[in-house]
Amino acid sequence: MSRLLEAVCALTAVGVLVALLVWGADRDALRMAWREGELSGVTVVFVAACALWLVLWRRRTRRGRLACPLVVLLCGAAVALVVAAMAG
Secondary structure (H helix, E strand, O other), rough: HHHHOOOOHHHHHHHHHHHHHHHHHHHHHHHHHHOOHHHHHHHHHHHHHHHHHHHHHHHHHHHHOHHHHHHHHHHHHHHHHHHHHOOO
8 A cells, every 4th residue: 555655746746847847938928837836735735745745755665865866856847947036
């Protein structure tokens, strides 16, 4: 059951990352999404999915120190995108 939840978290994280990248390609769409409040919710879902995915993966494999920086980098990129939208 935890492998299924891990797969769902992985697919959610990848899907939300794609949505963030699509929004990031168009500054006007990004600003509009920020003003309507959609971007912050998407970012929260992305960060939560990445964190849960990492916890489940580390629990299953009993390792994963190398995955931590990758998840932190992806979450940081999502937050940076939100901050850029707010500032711009």
